Amino acid sequence: MIRRSSLLSVLMICGCVLASHRASAQDVQPGGAEKKPKNSEDAFKAHLIAIPFIYYSPETKIAFGGGGVLNFRAGRNKEQTRASTVWAFGTYTLAKQFQVVVKPEIYFERNRFFLSGNLRYERTPQKFFGVGNDMPSTDEESYTPRIMTVQVGVKKKFLGHLFAGVQYDFEQMTMESVEPGGLLGSGSITGSRGGLLSGFGISLDWDTRDGVLYPRKGVLFQLAADTYGAMTGSDFEFTSLKLDCREYFLVAPDQVLAIQAYFRSNSGEVPFHKLALLGGESLMRGYYKGRFRDKDILAVQAEYRVMVTKRIGVVGFAGLADVFPDFSEFNLKTIKYSVGTGIRYMVNKREGTTLRMDMAWGKRTFGLYFTAQEAF
Numbered sequence: 001m002i003r004r005s006s007l008l009s010v011l012m013i014c015g016c017v018l019a020s021h022r023a024s025a026q027d028v029q030p031g032g033a034e035k036k037p038k039n040s041e042d043a044f045k046a047h048l049i050a051i052p053f054i055y056y057s058p059e060t061k062i063a064f065g066g067g068g069v070l071n072f073r074a075g076r077n078k079e080q081t082r083a084s085t086v087w088a089f090g091t092y093t094l095a096k097q098f099q100v101v102v103k104p105e106i107y108f109e110r111n112r113f114f115l116s117g118n119l120r121y122e123r124t125p126q127k128f129f130g131v132g133n134d135m136p137s138t139d140e141e142s143y144t145p146r147i148m149t150v151q152v153g154v155k156k157k158f159l160g161h162l163f164a165g166v167q168y169d170f171e172q173m174t175m176e177s178v179e180p181g182g183l184l185g186s187g188s189i190t191g192s193r194g195g196l197l198s199g200f201g202i203s204l205d206w207d208t209r210d211g212v213l214y215p216r217k218g219v220l221f222q223l224a225a226d227t228y229g230a231m232t233g234s235d236f237e238f239t240s241l242k243l244d245c246r247e248y249f250l251v252a253p254d255q256v257l258a259i260q261a262y263f264r265s266n267s268g269e270v271p272f273h274k275l276a277l278l279g280g281e282s283l284m285r286g287y288y289k290g291r292f293r294d295k296d297i298l299a300v301q302a303e304y305r306v307m308v309t310k311r312i313g314v315v316g317f318a319g320l321a322d323v324f325p326d327f328s329e330f331n332l333k334t335i336k337y338s339v340g341t342g343i344r345y346m347v348n349k350r351e352g353t354t355l356r357m358d359m360a361w362g363k364r365t366f367g368l369y370f371t372a373q374e375a376f
Contacts, residue, residue, distance in 0.1 A: 046072035065091035082107040083351040118151040141182035163205040171197040191271025195235035201226030214352025238268030254307040286360030294323035313344035
């Protein structure tokens with residue numbers, strides 16, 4: 001399925017491409033040799049790329065808004081501090097759909113502290129296919145939630161490349177409409193009538209990557225555990241455990257092999273929209289996000305990235321994954337596959353900010369994606 005926002009993304013990409021040609025000529029490829037700056041302030045000055053947009057689709061009617069990304073290095077020791085980013089965009093349509101997102105990822109003082117966040121307010125129609133790994137596409141039903149999300153995390157560097165931190169997740173969902181006669185309309189699905197989520201978590205990271213936005217070598221092992229319950233004001237009581245393992249190999253000066261293994265497990269009274277979801281622009285491209293969902297998911301992905309010029313790159317990727325109610329019920333016979341290819345445009349060569357277009361195929365499905373940052 002082709003995402004409705006494709007035209008929007010094309011306009012944003014065109015605007016960002018034009019903006020990037022006006023950016024400082026002191027940018028370099030991530031990890032590569034850099035052009036000598038006049039002074040250190042010029043070398044690490046902030047880069048802001050922004051573009052207004054307007055588009056049309058039968059579902060949204062006329063839509064308009066704006067978006068952009070800010071790259072900068074915080075603190076005094078900029079040469080030894082990783083690049084920080086703040087992504088932001090907002091849209092509004094004549095169909096009364098809207099979305100406002102601010103997503104900061106900030107490193108401080110030689111990477112000793114890391115602050116992340118996800119602030120989101122949206123009203124976006126979505127599709128629900130039921131819970132399980134064998135739900136037919138004919139079971140599709142639509143629903144429209146109004147969601148406010150506040151996610152904040154703080155991590156501190158301890159020994160070597162080890163980071164430890166705490167996080168907080170708040171979400172208020174109001175269900176505006178569901179399909180009459182559907183599973184969500186019956187109220188039998190947990191979370192189908194909306195509700196409030198509030199939970200705290202802890203995380204441990206081992207991070208040796210040479211960059212954040214476009215890593216060329218190194219590993220990232222990330223373990224996170226979150227708990228939601230009455231003590232934190234949540235309407236639902238459940239726990240979530242996530243393990244995300246990534247490794248990057250510099251095969252040649254302009255070629256990178258990226259590999260990811262991902263596992264997530266939920267237990268307790270899990271709302272349907274917080275279950276482990278298969279699909280989307282990052283995990284198993286080619287499938288509608290949430291096409292398959294359940295308490296647990298196991299996925300492996302690989303992507304080969306080649307920079308053809310200083311700004312343009314091509315990739316090929318593949319993945320295997322499945323969802324299941326419990327790890328003991330994992331079955332190779334129901335596993336899903338994803339394969340695809342894509343094009344990259346390096347907006348900020350120094351920090352590795354990329355725009356991407358991906359085409360992906362799964363089992364009797366297709367996805368076309370226009371977005372920013374690498375999938376993993």
